[in-house]
Amino acid sequence: xxxxxxxxxxxxxxxxxxxPALAQRRGDPRVLRVKLFxxxxxxxPFISPEYMARNHGYMVYDTLFALDLRLRPxxxxxxxxxxxxxxxxxxxxxxxxxxxxxxxxVTSEDVVASLRRWAIRDGHxxxxxxxxxxxxxLDARRVRLTLARPWGxxxxxxxxxxxxxxxxxxxxxxxxxxxxxxTDPTGSGPYMLRREDWRLGDRTTYRRNPDYAARxxxxxxxxxxxxxxxxxxxWVFLPDATTALNALQTGELDxxxxxxxxxxxxxxRNRNLRLAAQDNTGVQPxxxxxxxxxxxxxxxxxxxxxxxxxxxxMMPAYMTDAERWRDCKSFFPCASPVHTSENWPxxxxxxxxxxxxxxxxxxxxxxxxxxxxxxxxxxxxxxAADRLRRAGMNVDLQAMDWATLVTRRMSRAPxxxxxxxxxxxxxxxxxxxxxxxxxLRSACERTALPGWPCDSEMExxxxxxxxxxxxxxxxxxxxxxxxxxxEVVPYVPIxxxxxxxxxxxxxxxxxxxxxxxxxxIAKSA
Numbered sequence: 356x357x358x359x360x361x362x363x364x365x366x367x368x369x370x371x372x373x374x375p376a377l378a379q380r381r382g383d384p385r386v387l388r389v390k391l392f393x394x395x396x397x398x399x400p401f402i403s404p405e406y407m408a409r410n411h412g413y414m415v416y417d418t419l420f421a422l423d424l425r426l427r428p429x430x431x432x433x434x435x436x437x438x439x440x441x442x443x444x445x446x447x448x449x450x451x452x453x454x455x456x457x458x459x460x461v462t463s464e465d466v467v468a469s470l471r472r473w474a475i476r477d478g479h480x481x482x483x484x485x486x487x488x489x490x491x492x493l494d495a496r497r498v499r500l501t502l503a504r505p506w507g508x509x510x511x512x513x514x515x516x517x518x519x520x521x522x523x524x525x526x527x528x529x530x531x532x533x534x535x536x537x538t539d540p541t542g543s544g545p546y547m548l549r550r551e552d553w554r555l556g557d558r559t560t561y562r563r564n565p566d567y568a569a570r571x572x573x574x575x576x577x578x579x580x581x582x583x584x585x586x587x588x589x590w591v592f593l594p595d596a597t598t599a600l601n602a603l604q605t606g607e608l609d610x611x612x613x614x615x616x617x618x619x620x621x622x623x624r625n626r627n628l629r630l631a632a633q634d635n636t637g638v639q640p641x642x643x644x645x646x647x648x649x650x651x652x653x654x655x656x657x658x659x660x661x662x663x664x665x666x667x668x669m670m671p672a673y674m675t676d677a678e679r680w681r682d683c684k685s686f687f688p689c690a691s692p693v694h695t696s697e698n699w700p701x702x703x704x705x706x707x708x709x710x711x712x713x714x715x716x717x718x719x720x721x722x723x724x725x726x727x728x729x730x731x732x733x734x735x736x737x738x739a740a741d742r743l744r745r746a747g748m749n750v751d752l753q754a755m756d757w758a759t760l761v762t763r764r765m766s767r768a769p770x771x772x773x774x775x776x777x778x779x780x781x782x783x784x785x786x787x788x789x790x791x792x793x794x795l796r797s798a799c800e801r802t803a804l805p806g807w808p809c810d811s812e813m814e815x816x817x818x819x820x821x822x823x824x825x826x827x828x829x830x831x832x833x834x835x836x837x838x839x840x841x842e843v844v845p846y847v848p849i850x851x852x853x854x855x856x857x858x859x860x861x862x863x864x865x866x867x868x869x870x871x872x873x874x875x876i877a878k879s880a
Contacts (some may be wrong), residue, residue, distance in 0.1 A: 356817075359443045359447060362874075367660045371704060371741075375616040376877075377550070382606050382880065383686050384584070384585075384602075384878045384879060384880045385586040385587060386585065386587045386588075386589060386611070386878075387583060387585045387587070387588045387589070387862075387873060387876060387878060388591055388607065388608050388609050388610075389589065389590050389591065389608070389609065389610040389612065389873065390412065390586065390587045390591050390592075390593045390599045390602070390603075390608055390610065390611050390612060391407065391590050391612050391613075392406075392407075392612055392613045392729055392731075392757070393405075393407050393592075393728070393729065393757040393758060393761075394555065394556060394592040394756075394757070394758050395407045395408070395411055395553065395555075395559045395590060396555065396758045396762075397536055398411060398536070398537060398539075398540050398548075398553075399474055399536040399537045399732065400412035400416070400519065400520065400522055400537060401475070401476055401477070401519055401522075401533070401537075402476065402533065402536050402537075402849075403536070403761075403791070404518070404519070404737070404804055404805075405761050406517070406782075406836075406870075407525050409517060409518075409520065409870070409873065410626075410872075411540075411548070411559070411871070412520060412522045412542075413515070413520075413543060413544070413577075413872050414545070414548065414561050414588070414873065415456070415540050415541075415542035415544045415546060415547060415548055416522035416524060416542035416543065416559070417431060417432050417453075417515065417522070417523060417543050417544050417581075418431050418432065418482075418514065418515045418520055418521055418523065418837045419431060419432045419433050419447060419466065419514075419521065419523065420433060420510055420513040420514035420571070420576060421514055421576070421578040421579075421848040422514050422515075422576055422577050422784075422868075422869055423575040423576040423577070423578040423579070424575055424576035424635065424867060424868070425576075426576075426824070426869065427637075427872070428510040428511060428513070428514035429514070429575070429578035429584050431570070431578060432449055432450060432453060432461070432466075432523060433448065433449060433450070433515075434448050434449060434450040434451070434496075434545075435448045436448065436508075438689075440683075441505070442505050442506075442507070443501060443502045443503075443504075443505065444499065444500070444501050444722055445499065445500040445501075445509055446493070446497060446499050446500075447497065447498045447499075447500075448496050449461060449462075449463065449466070449497075449498075449580065450494045450568065450570075450768075451496075451507060451544055451568075452568040452733050454543060454566050454568070454609065455525050455541050455542065455543045455545045455580060456542060456543065456566075457525075457526065458494075458539050458566075459544065459590070460527075461495065461523065461543050462492070462495045462496070462578075463492035463494065463495060463497055463498045464492050464526050464724070465488070465499050465523060465524070465525055465526045465529070466492070466523055467490055467492050467498060467526075468526035469492065469522065469523045469524050469526070469529045470483075470490060470521060471484065471490065471529070472529045472531075472533065473481075473519060473521050473522070473769065474509070475533050476519055476533065476802055477518065477519040477791060477802070478518075478791075478793070478796055478798075478802055478817070479508060479511070479515055479519070479790060479791065480512060480513035480519070480521065481802065482506065482508070482512075482784050482790070482818065482821050483500070483506065483508070483509060483512050484595075485503075485767050486503075486699065487502075487503030487504075488500070488501065488502050488503055489501040491629065492696045493589040497679060499791060500578050501776070504822070504823065505822070505824075506821060507821070507822075507823075508790060508821055509823070511791070512694075512699055514782050515784075515791060516577055516694075516782075516868075516869040516870050517781075517782045517784050517785045517869065517870055518785045518791070518793045522542070523542075523543065524542055525539075525541055525543065526739050528541060535647065535748075537742055537861055538550075538624070543564075543567070543742075544562035544564065544567065544581070545563070545564055545567045545569070545581040545583040546562065546563060546564055546588060546873075546874070547560070547561065547562050547564050547583070548561050548584060552597070554877055556592055556594075557592055557642075558589050558590060558591050558592060559589070559590040559593075560587060560588070560589050560590075561590075562586065563583040563585070563586045563587070563589055563688055564583060564752070567583060567688055569581055569582055572655065573808060574866055574874075574875050576635075576866070576867060576868045576869065577866075577868045577870070577872065578868070580875075580876055581857070581874045581875070582679045582872050582875050583840075584864065584874070584875060584876060584877045585873075585876060585877065585878055586708065588873050593608075593777065594727075594728030594756060595728075596615050596618065596730060597652075599611050600618055600621060600622075600857075602857075603622075603626070603628065603857055603859070604621075604625060606627075606859065608859075609858060609859045609862060609878065610856055610858045610859070610862070611856060611857040611858070612633060612854075612856050612871060613633065613729075613730065613731065613843065613854055613863075614630070614856055615669040615730045615854070616673065616674055616679075616855070617674055617675065618676045618857070619676065625807075626860070626863075627818055627859065627860050628857055628858065628860060629857070629858055629860050630651050630786075630856075630857055630858060631855070631856055631857055631858060632854070632855060632856075632867070633669065633854035633856045634782065634854060634867075634868060634869055634871060635867050635868060635869060635872050636688070636690065636782060636783035636784050636869050636871055637688070637782075637783045637851050637852060637853045637854070638689075638780040638781060638782055638783060638851070638852060638853075638854055639688060639777060639779065639780065639781055639783060639794075639848055639850070639851050640670075640673075640735055640779070640780045640848075640850060641780070641781065641794055641846045641847070641848055641849060642660060642664050642729065642735075642739060642776065642778060642846060642847040642848075642849055643776065643777055643778065643779060643781060643794070643804075643805070643806050643846045644657055644660065644775065644776055644806055644844070644846065644847075645767075645773070645775050645776070645805075645806050646808050646845075647767045647773075647806075647807050647810060648767065648768070648769040648770075648773055648775070649719045649769055650716055650717070650719040650721060650748075650775065651681035651721075651775055653714055653716070654842075654843060654844065655710075655714035656714040656716055657844035658710065658841075658842075658844055659707055659710035659711045659746070660707075660713055660847050661702075661841065661844060661847060662700060662701075662702055662703055662704075662706045662707035662773045663698045663704065663707035663711075663742055663743070663746050663847075664702060664709055664739075664742075664847040664848075664849055665700075665702035665703075665704070665742075666680075666682040666848075666849055666850035667682065667702075668702075668738075668742070669735065669738050669849050669850070670682070670849060670852065671852040672734055673730070673734040673852075674852045675729060675737060677877050679855070680850050680851065680852035680853075681850060681851045681852075682850050682851075683696070683848070683850070683851050684696035684699040685699060685837065685848070686786070686792070686794075686795060686836075686837055686840050686848060687786060687787065687788070687792070687833065687837070688783040688787065688851055689851060690787075691783075691786070691787045692781065692787070692788070692826075692829075693788050693789075693829060693830055693833035693834075694786075695830075695833060695837055697834055697838070698837070698838060698841060699765070699841075700771040700841070702709065703733075704745060704746065704811045704827065706740070707746045708745070708746045708747050711746050711747050711748060712747065716747075716748065719749070719752050719875060720749045720750070720751040720770075720771065720775075721743055721749060721751065721776060722746050722751045722753060722770075722771055722773060722774045722775040722776070723736050723739060723740045723743070723750060723752045723753065723773045723774075723776045723777070724736065724750065724753060724755065724763060724764065724774050724776070724777040725737060725740075725752055725753060725754045725755065726755060726756060726757040726760040726777075727754050727755070727756065728756045729757045729760075731778070732757065732760070732779060732780075734775065735778035735849060736752065736776075736777065736778050737752065738751045739776065743776075752772060753771075759805065760777060764777055764805040764806075765805055767800075778849070780852075780854075781793060781794055781840070782869065782870060783851065784869045784870070788820065788829070789799050789816060789817045789820040789832065789833055789836040790817055790820055792819050792837075793844050794824050794845060794846050795808075795813065795817075795836065795840055796808070796813075796817075797810040797813035797814055797843065797845055797846075798814050801877065803845075806845070806846065808843065808845035810839070810843045810845075812839055813836065813839055813840065813843065813845070814837060816832055816835055816836045817836070819832050820832040820833065820836070856871070857876075861878055861879045861880075862876055862877070862878055862880070863876070863877050863878075864877050
């Protein structure tokens with residue numbers, strides 16, 4: 356007998372097989388049931404760039420600092436901190452009463468071990484703990500960071516809300532080599548995950564942490580008190596949008612994240628449901644190419660894609676509400692303090708077709724990954740495939756689910772078993788400046804995202820931006836970064852848009868924040 360694919364994955368991971376996703380209690384005010392955009396396949400938020408791993412991190416871990424609604428860093432696990440007049444020495448003291456889910460206290464040794472592991476992959480972390488800098492535990496609650504030279508992004512790095520947030524985990528877990536993904540979900544956050552509550556292809560269940568020590572301040576974005584007001588939060592894997600919509604309408608789901616635009620009207624016409632923004636910054640759908648394998652190892656062909664990607668043609672294919680998308684004509688979001696549209700090319704299919712010919716493209720198949728359970732990725736993948744064909748390229752559009760795409764995009768193999776192009780939608784907070792911009796990172800296989808752009812000049816500009824002392828210098832370096840990116844083309848932005856969630860009208864306390872989180876929510880019967 357051949358097992359279904361999700362059963363095979365579950366057995367391979369040593370996880371229990373799941374019952375059908377909707378065979379659950381309905382309307383229980385103690386349970387919040389959420390359909391996210393995918394399935395949780397990895398628990399290590401420092402290895403996986405996948406947003407499901409990030410969202411899991413926010414459930415079970417905490418951070419030293421967090422961004423408020425105005426995107427300002429605020430203390431979270433930290434009680435007090437200070438810095439020397441020259442900005443080279445930082446001292447942080449942890450709050451009293453912080454404990455991990457296993458009952459052990461959170462100490463400065465845990466902080467040091469976690470940040471050192473985080474810094475191996477994270478661009479901010481790598482700069483913060485660069486050669487010559489020191490991070491040490493002074494006592495059980497105090498940590499000191501000593502910099503060899505001024506670096507003005509310390510709090511920004513520790514409060515970054517996405518990409519690879521600086522989550523704090525037990526030192527014994529943080530000691531896991533980066534070659535080995537962690538499987539122990541012990542953290543100190545407002546919710547707890549037990550291994551037996553994680554069922555691949557069905558659901559992930561989080562239980563309220565009764566010992567969580569919330570801050571006294573009111574919730575403000577990701578900062579302030581994290582109040583677990585509901586006992587159990589279930590992430591339900593429902594890849595079919597129609598099934599998920601039906602579950603939302605009948606009360607079997609409470610929140611439907613990344614609601615497809617063609618379903619907005621159904622939700623607004625139902626008095627028991629509401630539409631709301633999923634985050635307060637939006638996302639940037641991106642045309643992500645594989646630099647490590649033909650045909651996009653050819654920089655001239657990547658440059659042709661600047662002319663092929665036309666937001667006016669591509670964005671309405673997904674976001675039919677014109678008020679919810681913009682063409683920022685930049686690698687940086689419109690809301691970025693260093694946004695620039697300088698030298699941005701004007702898309703033109705005829706010019707793209709000629710540029711493809713001039714690049715020396717030899718007909719190598721362009722393997723486009725189509726994650727059919729992700730409406731965003733699938734829609735843009737199919738539109739991209741159509742435009743590639745119209746530009747004279749040989750396209751191999753391969754259907755799969757998002758979890759398979761996440762695994763497949765880690766392959767550097769050429770040919771049909773590898774990949775050439777996929778579309779994802781990173782959060783705007785991951786793209787605001789040259790240092791935080793995860794999609795522009797060009798450090799080859801070390802810290803670059805799948806696609807592995809490799810350009811020393813881009814990395815030099817990122818380092819220079821981090822050391823810049825004035826706003827004028829930062830703007831100049833951001834413009835230089837954009838100019839260089841237009842040459843090497845790490846990726847091509849498709850536009851900016853707001854994600855939307857549908858949710859039950861009996862929910863209150865849903866936070867407006869840079870990323871979706873599930874604490875502070877209450878549910879009436």
